[in-house]
Amino acid sequence: MTQILQMTVRVAMRALRRNKLRSALTMLGIVIGVAAVITMVSIGEGADAAVQRQIQALGRNVLMVVPGATTSAGVRSGWGGVSTLTVQDARAIAEECPSVAAVSWVKRQIVQVVYAEKNWSTQAQGTPPSYLSVREWPLAAGSFFSQRDEDQAERVAVLGQTVVDQLFGPGQDPIGAVIRVKDVPFRVVGILERMGQTAWGQDQDDVVIMPFSTAERRVLGAEFLGSVDMVFGRSTSGAAVEDASEQIATLLRQRHRIGAGEDDDFSVRNLNAMARASEEASRVMSILLLGVASISLLVGGIGIMNILLVSVTERTREIGIRMAVGAKARHILLQFLVEAAALSLAGGSVGAVLGVVAARAVSVLAGWPTLISVGAVVAGVLFSGAVGIFFGFYPARRAARLDPIEALRSE
Amino acid sequence: MALPLVEVRDLWRVYELEGSSVDALRGVNLDVARGETVAIMGSSGSGKSTLMNVLGCLDLPTRGTYRLDGRDVAKLSADARAEIRNRQIGFVFQSFNLLPRTSALENVELPLVYAGASTAEQRERARAALRAVGLEGREHHLPSQLSGGEQQRVAIARALVNRPMLLLADEPTGNLDTRVSGEILEIFQRLTREQGLTFVVVTHEADVAACVGRVITVRDGQIVSDLSRAPVAARAALRA
Numbered sequence: 101m102t103q104i105l106q107m108t109v110r111v112a113m114r115a116l117r118r119n120k121l122r123s124a125l126t127m128l129g130i131v132i133g134v135a136a137v138i139t140m141v142s143i144g145e146g147a148d149a150a151v152q153r154q155i156q157a158l159g160r161n162v163l164m165v166v167p168g169a170t171t172s173a174g175v176r177s178g179w180g181g182v183s184t185l186t187v188q189d190a191r192a193i194a195e196e197c198p199s200v201a202a203v204s205w206v207k208r209q210i211v212q213v214v215y216a217e218k219n220w221s222t223q224a225q226g227t228p229p230s231y232l233s234v235r236e237w238p239l240a241a242g243s244f245f246s247q248r249d250e251d252q253a254e255r256v257a258v259l260g261q262t263v264v265d266q267l268f269g270p271g272q273d274p275i276g277a278v279i280r281v282k283d284v285p286f287r288v289v290g291i292l293e294r295m296g297q298t299a300w301g302q303d304q305d306d307v308v309i310m311p312f313s314t315a316e317r318r319v320l321g322a323e324f325l326g327s328v329d330m331v332f333g334r335s336t337s338g339a340a341v342e343d344a345s346e347q348i349a350t351l352l353r354q355r356h357r358i359g360a361g362e363d364d365d366f367s368v369r370n371l372n373a374m375a376r377a378s379e380e381a382s383r384v385m386s387i388l389l390l391g392v393a394s395i396s397l398l399v400g401g402i403g404i405m406n407i408l409l410v411s412v413t414e415r416t417r418e419i420g421i422r423m424a425v426g427a428k429a430r431h432i433l434l435q436f437l438v439e440a441a442a443l444s445l446a447g448g449s450v451g452a453v454l455g456v457v458a459a460r461a462v463s464v465l466a467g468w469p470t471l472i473s474v475g476a477v478v479a480g481v482l483f484s485g486a487v488g489i490f491f492g493f494y495p496a497r498r499a500a501r502l503d504p505i506e507a508l509r510s511e
Numbered sequence: 512m513a514l515p516l517v518e519v520r521d522l523w524r525v526y527e528l529e530g531s532s533v534d535a536l537r538g539v540n541l542d543v544a545r546g547e548t549v550a551i552m553g554s555s556g557s558g559k560s561t562l563m564n565v566l567g568c569l570d571l572p573t574r575g576t577y578r579l580d581g582r583d584v585a586k587l588s589a590d591a592r593a594e595i596r597n598r599q600i601g602f603v604f605q606s607f608n609l610l611p612r613t614s615a616l617e618n619v620e621l622p623l624v625y626a627g628a629s630t631a632e633q634r635e636r637a638r639a640a641l642r643a644v645g646l647e648g649r650e651h652h653l654p655s656q657l658s659g660g661e662q663q664r665v666a667i668a669r670a671l672v673n674r675p676m677l678l679l680a681d682e683p684t685g686n687l688d689t690r691v692s693g694e695i696l697e698i699f700q701r702l703t704r705e706q707g708l709t710f711v712v713v714t715h716e717a718d719v720a721a722c723v724g725r726v727i728t729v730r731d732g733q734i735v736s737d738l739s740r741a742p743v744a745a746r747a748a749l750r751a
């Protein structure tokens with residue numbers, strides 16, 4: 101049997117080499133199909149991994165309450181309007197919502213910060229010391245400000261990595277340095293770890309964080325004392341996020357005296373929903389990919405079937421000779437199946453290489469994150485082989501069923 | 512009496528062609544003993560090639576029986592018939608039927624490949640078979656690089672490489688000139704004698720028929736004469 105297989109493979113290779121252009125064109129369908137699948141899977145998985153990283157960065161059990169859709173005298177305003185959320189709301193959430201473990205709040209403004217001759221426009225956030233633990237945001241250096249700093253409205257600041265990069269040169273230690281925020285001098289006490297972008301593309305590291313009281317009284321103005329731009333909550337567990345959302349919404353509707361049927365003047369967001377959306381998106385993507393892959397491999401498979409039918413016709417006499425000297429039907433069947441598999445496996449391998457190269461090119465040229473999955477490459481090549489065998493079966497069976505006499509008579 | 516190698520009884524072969532049927536063989540009876548050399552003669556369309564194809568297990572009878580070495584061929588599976596073609600029968604065609612773009616050696620190895628012989632055995636036996644037909648040194652020539660006579664010798668080597676009992680030749684010299692035909696006939700005679708083969712040759716040339724011990728004439732699908740006599744040497748037959 102190994103002798104027959106050896107000869108079969110040798111004959112198949114010879115037949116394919118004899119018609120190089122024809123073999124190459126036949127493979128093209130499979131090449132493009134497999135390359136497209138591998139490229140798209142790489143892009144899809146890369147995007148998925150990036151979203152997962154972002155979700156990880158913000159924390160899966162973090163909730164955000166933002167003011168929104170306020171209606172005053174018929175004018176609806178969302179972000180940027182006068183905030184309807186207050187420090188009292190945040191404290192109430194902490195006290196009355198059993199699924200909320202910790203609460204913090206933020207007042208923010210775009211400000212100019214200056215250090216030595218460098219300046220940078222960034223977001224100043226005023227927040228109580230609980231912020232760091234609610235966000236689960238580790239420090240890279242120094243320390244966060246304390247409750248005492250908050251109580252006394254000390255002028256101390258913690259910087260995000262982007263701000264450090266913009267204001268300080270290499271070798272300069274920001275800790276202890278005095279920067280000016282809207283012309284108010286602040287002492288830098290800590291630096292945050294790099295957090296990366298939010299899922300919506302905002303640089304979370306482009307931030308200067310200071311005590312809430314300091315921000316309110318010394319930097320951002322006391323126009324709306326006690327109002328906050330955002331409340332962060334952390335649920336007691338990942339599973340409790342939905343409960344916590346519900347409890348916060350109920351509490352705030354009470355506190356803001358919103359009757360049944362009226363629009364909320366806030367919204368509660370959590371990343372669980374976003375994670376689900378991303379999972380759903382990648383599921384849809386997978387189905388689409390499967391569709392694209394099926395169609396291109398189907399077309400490629402039909403190409404292989406077509407060329408094998410031509411080959412069977414061209415080599416009918418050869419088949420007759422082989423049968424006359426003792427080839428059984430299964431030997432002839434094997435001959436053409438091996439040719440089909442060789443064509444499609446070669447196409448699949450070339451396609452896999454092209455796909456990996458294309459995925460690399462996409463991440464280098466377009467800057468998209470890609471993740472080349474070994475599983476997808478192996479599956480792509482194996483599946484292309486299966487396609488070849490499937491579509492090669494009909495022509496191969498036709499060859500195997502030829503009548504020896506008629507095959508010998510053909511020219 | 513020993514069992515004949517070939518035993519044909521009331522053999523019919525009917526072709527269905529576009530509604531009308533053609534009787535190529537009409538009740539043929541034929542025994543060929545082991546070691547016999549037989550020529551089947553007749554004009555074209557007489558049915559001699561059809562008979563040859565049935566004897567070679569390439570075709571099946573429509574009615575009647577063909578026993579080869581006691582086995583009713585029509586009752587065997589297609590795979591079993593393939594095995595008979597592979598191991599018990601060697602077939603030489605008028606048009607050589609070598610695989611194109613395939614070396615002489617590989618052509619001769621082909622039956623051994625399907626017989627499942629080891630690579631070393633294939634090589635060794637194919638070389639020996641080529642040597643026996645006088646083609647030593649031409650193992651790696653392609654058919655297109657060989658003359659007609661040489662191609663037919665490769666075909667003979669291929670027919671005999673698996674040591675069959677029955678050697679069949681269908682107009683083996685039909686495409687060759689007289690001198691080369693003589694060489695081919697000599698090879699048949701010599702190898703048949705050396706290997707104790709049963710040899711059946713289809714021909715319409717009297718000098719080919721003269722080289723065998725028994726001449727059967729077929730006309731309109733039936734055997735009309737069956738004569739035994741002493742064969743002459745191939746060289747003498749062709750000179751006559």
